[in-house]
Structures are given as structure tokens and as C-alpha cells.
Amino acid sequence: MKQTHSLSEKLGLFALYFVSVVILIGAAYPIYFVVIASFSDPNALANGKVWFFPQEIFLDGYKKIFEYEPLWTGYRNTIIYTIIGTLVSLCVTIPAAYAMSRRDMMLRNGITIFFTIPMFFGGGMIPTYILMKNLNLIDNPLVLIIPGCFSVYNMIIARTFLQSNIPEALWDAARIDGCGNIRFFFTMVLPLSKAILAVIGLYVAVGIWNSYFDALLYIQSKEYRPLQIALRDILIANSMSMRTGASGQTTGMMQQRLRDLLKYCSIVVSTIPIMCVYPFLQKYFAKGVMIGSIKG
Amino acid sequence: MRDGTKASRKDRQSAPQGGEYVIRKKTLGERLARDFRQNGTLYLLLIPAVLVVAIFSYVPMYGIIIAFQNFKPSTGFWNSEWVCMANFTRFFSSHQFGTILKNTLSISIYSLVAGYPMPIILALLLNQIRHEKYKKVLQTITYMPHFISTVVIAGMIVVFLNPNTGLYAQIAHLFGVAKPVDPLGQPKLFSSIYVLSGVWQHTGWDSIIYLAALSGIDVTLYEAATVDGANRWDKIRYIDIPGMAPTMIILLIMNAGGIMNVGFEKVFLLQNNLNLSASEIISTYVYKMGLIHQQYSFSAAVGLFNTVINFILLITVNTISRHVSETSLW
Known part of the structure; x- marks a missing residue:
């Protein structure tokens, strides 16, 4: 093909790679900057010396962060909430998705409508809050696990997957051999749906890990607070400060610099674990979007 | 296991009776009974999900009535005084109504106009890159920020935009702004x-979903276009x-x-x-x-107002789209 080597085609290719490199840097640099800033001396940072590499490695920020109890309480809580929440969510979502994937179930359409309405219409913040209060879920860690354990969106993704991956003939054959629904679900469907378990589990886990609104509304006790609430105190409410020097006296400017340093460190400590694991799981996340995009 | 065999044996027995010359349509009750006999255990699998949705999504809908009451927790739903639309008129006539509505709409329309085309452009761009490894890196890096929590994003914004110490200040200094x-x-x-x-x-x-659509396009279309002398742009314009x-x-x-649903969390932070x-937007208010x-x-009245507007918008846009392009949600 001669046209592909024409000048305009070459220019287009150059522009393509140029623009994509700009996008790459634009997407990565803010994250990269947080990491290098967290290792740099706050004065070097404030004087505009930190651009591409950490300057004058300074680890006091991390030292302080590791001693800061609320962050680690939050970390522990979030790990617990994430593990339990994800398991509960899978136990509720996957069986429902399987039932909904069966076309021979008579009430399927009715139940679909039942599940779909809340996607577009809801009671709102206040009635939900009153409900939680009446159910004694205020300041109860269960409030972060139970109400959000079923997402219709995730159920639809799982249902679409099961519909295309568990052939109806398989069920027919099993039924003729005398297999019931429950046994079929546990011995045939579950082993065949490991991929979708991973996808939904990851979605739910990231959702719980990052969620902060429910805890803001419903959790008051310090010992139940998840990571994101502790982070909010550090990052937004400026609740944490740090003194350096033997005299313990620091100027306002220095205070601000150290506070910024602590912010960088806490972002790294809380976010980098996910960032590191994520590239290995990326194909599962992307798979979820692909499955979800097929209209079920 | 047992109910499966029983059901199929019953089917065989009832088939000749129902299948004379004219097949008698079974009544709803009969069909339901048969469905429960055969698939009753399937409904068992649905119970937890149905319960969660019923309690945490439907019960609060019932709570909407407090928008028409002067609700006090001490008196409860049943004994609170009814005030009809008083809560709504109070909101519409309050001096903040205009500002809040304007803020909500401007933030979300701005989001839509700026945010909607970007994933499409990125997907088209990614689709043009033939170097698979580089494409993979580009995808991994651009997907990454999605996994950062809202709190951390807000924290990054605050610390970057600090006019004394943030990255923004450093860049401003580079350009000579003291x-x-x-x-x-x-x-x-x-x-x-x-x-x-x-x-x-x-x-x-957000570009993933468009990439999925692009990967579903028939390759022969591109081949035919190449034979017809189409260049890169033509293919994007007429195929992609x-x-x-x-x-x-x-x-x-x-x-x-979802235009009235501006994410509460980030604005609040x-x-x-x-x-x-x-x-100040509706949800923070x-x-x-x-x-x-x-x-x-x-x-609750303010929240209900928001929900109703959203619902109307969704139905309107869906109807327009169905008439114009024959693509719609339902």
C-alpha cells in the first residue's frame, strides 16, 4: 500500500504519538509528583526544586504518619470492612444474578422491574437516614456492609455473564439427571463463573475501600472510622500538624510546608497499595465494563 | 434434586391431557404453581437480594411522605402534622433557591460538555495506536486515576492548589507570578x-466502553475502505x-x-x-x-424535588432519542 507512507500519513502518525505521550504524562504526573514530594525535604519542595526526582530525601513525614494512630485504626477498619463487605456482597449478588439469568423463571420480568426502579428513583438522603436510625444502624459498623451489599448494576453484569457462559442445555441435562437448582448452582455455575466472581469482587472491594460518604453520615465513634474519614481529617480538615526542631518552635510558613508533606505521605500510604495491585488486575476490571456494556 | 425429578414426572403425566387438539392455555395460578414447583429453589437464591433492595431502597421511598409533613422524630410518621406543599414553597421562595439551582446546573452541564467527548476522543486515539505494548501502558496509566478515592482526589486538589506551597504556586513562580x-x-x-x-x-x-464498541467493528470494513483509498481520517469519520x-x-x-446528580462527595470536600x-449545590444543601x-x-422536600427533576429529564431525553435515533434505554 503506497498511500500509507505518504507525508501526511507520517505527520498524522507523529501527531498521534505526540498527543498520546502528552496524555500519558498528564495522567501520570500528578500521581508521580505526590510520590516524589512525599520523600522530599519540605523546604526544597516549597522552593520549587522538586520536579522530576525527590530532593534531599526526608523521611520524617513518614515517621510521623506511621505514629499517627487514627490513620492506622482507619486502615485496619477498612481492611475488615472490605473483606467482609466483599464476601457478603458476593453471597447476595451472585445467587441473585444466577436466578435472574434463568429465562424459565416466571417472575423474572417482574423482579427485573423491582430491581430497576431504585436505579432511577430513590427516597433520598433524609428518609434513608431515618430508616438507618430506626434499624439501630447508626454508629454500627454493619451500616457500611449491609445496605450497600447489593448493587443492581453489578447484578446485571453478573447476569449478562452467566447468560452467555452457562448454556441452557447444561441445565436441561443436569435436570434430566435429577439435579436440583441449588446443587446445580453450587457444583456447576460457581466453578464456571470464577471470572465474574473476580470482576464483581474487585468492583465491590474498590468501592468499599474508597467509600467515605456512608461513614460520614452514619459513623460517629472514632474506633469504627474507616480509612477515608481519617484521610479526610488529614487532607481537608488539616487536623494533623507536626513540629520540628529542638525548640519546638516553627513558623507558620514552616507549619504549612510540613502539613503539606504529611498530606503527600498519607496519600501515598493510603493509595499506593491499590495502585500497585491494580495493573495486575486491570484485565478483570476492564472485563466488567465490557460485559456491562452488552445490553442484557 | 428430589423436586427436580418430581417436577419432570408430573410434566410427563400432564402433557397428554393438556395437549389434545387445542392446547388449553393454563391459568396464571396454574403456571405460577408449576413455576414454584420447578424453580422454587431459584427464588430462594433471590431472597437476600430482594430483601436488601426492599428494605434499603423501597422503604426510604415511603419516607418521601415526610416531605409533605412537618416531621418530628418524636411524633413519627403517623402523627406528624400534614403541611401539603409548604416545604416546597419555602424552598422555592428562599433566597438560596436560585443560587443552588444555578450552581447545580452549571457544574453538571459543564461536566457533561467537557467530560462527555473526552473518553470518545481517547478511545479513537488509543484505537489508532498499533504498538500493542505502548497501547497497554497508555491504557493502564490513564485508567489509574479512576481508582483514587474522592477524598484523596480532593486532598490532592487542595494541596496542589495551595497558593503558597502547592505545585500550582511553583508553576506560577516559574512564570514570574510572585x-x-x-x-x-x-x-x-x-x-x-x-x-x-x-x-x-x-x-x-470511561474510554473502555468505547474501546469495546470499536473492537466490535467488522475488520473487513477497514479493509474495504483501504482498497477504496480511504486514509486514517476517513476511517475514523466513516467507520469508527x-x-x-x-x-x-x-x-x-x-x-x-443524571444532570441534577452532581457528585456530593467531591463538592462537599x-x-x-x-x-x-x-x-453550594442541591445535595450539599x-x-x-x-x-x-x-x-x-x-x-426531604428539596431532595424529592431533585429526584423528580432527574426522572423527568431521563424520560425526556430517552423519548427524544427514541424518536431521533431509534436508540433508547427502554
């Missing part, structure tokens, strides 16, 4: 900060974009339907006293009035 303004203290900059950080965070992730069109329309409907005149000032009924 004392840059505080962007988060400027009401007129609030929506841009909100929207552009959102574009940074979500463009990569039409191929993505149904996905584009569906997402546009969904986005337009970025709000401060200086930018409040531009950053509902939160403050309801949970901080304990005006349950008033804030």
Missing part, C-alpha cells in the same frame, strides 16, 4: 476545578464514529438523565467559606439542612 491567587477561594473557578479534575480522573476509565454511535447515544442519555456562593440543622421535612 503571589498567585488561591483558586479554591475564587467562586468563579470552582466549577472548572471540579470538572477538570473529574476529566483527569475518569476519561481513561458510526460504529460507536449507539454506545455514545446510550451514555448521553444516562448522563443527561472542596467546599469552603470563600467559594460557597458557587459550590440537603445534607446541611437535614442532618446538621435537623430540618428533616424541608430537606
